[in-house]
Amino acid sequence: MLRLVVITVMLISCSISNATTFIVGASQKVKHIKDAIIQAQPGDTVLIQSGVYREGNLILQKSLVIKGEGYPILDGENQYEIFTIHANDVVIEGLKFRNTGIASINDLAAIKLLESSRVRILKNKFENTFFGIYLANASHVWIDGNELQAEAEAEHQIGNGIHLWKCTNITINNNTVKGHRDGIYFEFVTNSLITNNHSEGNMRYGLHFMFSHNDEYRNNTFVNNGAGVAVMYTKEVTMVNNTFVHNWGPSAYGLLLKDIRDSEINNNYFLENSVGIFMEGSSRNNIQRNKFYQNGYALKLQASCDDNIIRKNNFQQNTFDLVTNGSLVLNKIDANYWDRYEGYDLDKDKTGDVPYRPISMYGTIVERMPQAILLWRSFLVLLLDKAEKAIPVLTPENLMDTTPAMYPYDFN
């Protein structure tokens, strides 16, 4: 025990004696961040005082702690990438980045991290940046508490908020991304965690996710993005407790699942999306305990999906609960609550005694001919739906919930 204490004390004193802090500011000896980076040794701290710094592209190849005091502004003058980092063990904290350049060949970013690991990017602000945080081939990075805000008008004028390519073991926590192309972009990113983020008003997807296995996202909110959230070509992702709100428009989805396998989609809340979940070519996923409320289509389950389990979800006040494009039934739909269910429960076990067929005929018609939506809620449609319920002709006869819940589940 004594030895441990001694070692700790020695370690602490070593680190204190070795590390120097360089203060950068208009009234300090070091006036430019560039100079401080040149002078500093690995392990040193560069403390930047508030002010506006226009220093073009800063290249960091040492393990430094770069900290801002009162959010100093690093301006890219609409021309440059701001920080390019190619070093391990870097901390970037409390800075404000604005106006990076816009380019169509290079992905200019406020912070670009290349082939680095053990980096922390904390509590920064980004304003009008092309790419905000860009990670390529990085690992063990912690991105926490950043605020990204861009105001682009077209998709080609703007990059992604947090962009990750070929990374592992990344944590993205508590960030806010607004007005970018994709809020958070994942490609070939594995074993990572996305938690407590807020992605709003991005041009394309709130979260875009491809070839990224074994990831988990929790407690995120995706509001009003051009096309919601897209998860593609991935296996073993966990999506828990996320909220998808108001992603609507011609081709907007709350959650788009394309070629997803062996994933868990639990306890999410889908509110007012054009399509709550759109599933295509996906297999063996568990969709449980989600709330679908006031969506256009709660669930679009293409016939190319198989072995998915859709259990114990609440479907309330959606225009259409479920639509599909084929008659083959390869998925298990079980024990959900459907607010349109009209059956009875004689044995009082809280499950309905008559199976429920969630696919409405008119949903199928509209799926084939979108113009037919014009007749929605007319008397004719009501009659057609009732007739179809009695004798299914157009809708797949075997697609049914055999144990529908009588009361909505309380997930809170």
Add this chain to the structure above:
Amino acid sequence: MTRIIKYVFYDILRTRFILFYTAFLMVCTFAFFQIDGDFGKVVLSLMNIVLMAVPLVSVVFTTIHFFNSYEFIELMLAQPVNRRAVFLSEYLAVASSLCLAFVVGVGFPFVLYGAWQPISSLMITGIFLTLVFVSLAFFASVLTRDKAKAIGIALLFWFYFSLIYDGLLLWVIYSFSDYPLEKLTLTLIAFNPIDLARIIMLLQLDISALMGYTGAFYKNFFGSNLGILFSLSLLIIWVLWPILFALRIFNRKDL
């Protein structure tokens, strides 16, 4: 003219039908509130009533009333009174009493539950549909002298607009689904007052249904100020043409 309106109005109140109608609407609305506390859902359920029951009651009541007061009309015309004034008074009295019944029957529970906001489009479309179908019923009534036949024609109007027309529209959409149909369907909708009313209400209520590419097109049109102006003016045309035609026929008719 106001005096005639007053007499017709008293006459309508005396039959008590209008009171039953008010009570029916009120009971329905209260029941929906009891079943579901969500105002949006209440309005949705009421929408079915507005689209189905209101036109039906309007046509049937108006035709029956017209033929029941046939002798009164004949008597009035024996006096030095303008035919036009008599006819329009009949129309105004019937239409206003039905509208009043609707506004009180549906509006009162809403006021009681303190739900002001979602009700405006429901009220406007309900009133317009009443006016339109009273017009159509008057038109049906002056076409023939036989009461049963007139009721038949009036019911046919109702049946046509609430069911047959939509069937035809669906058939058109189905047959020509490979073509861009947005503008065509938009035009066809204008020829059916019930569809117009339904779409005005849909845009207020569950807009999510109207999403997707086509939906976005309709929404851009009907959701804009121009679109609302367009649909309201079309409804006004739907009120005016039957009653003006009916007036023309009535003026020349040998009673």
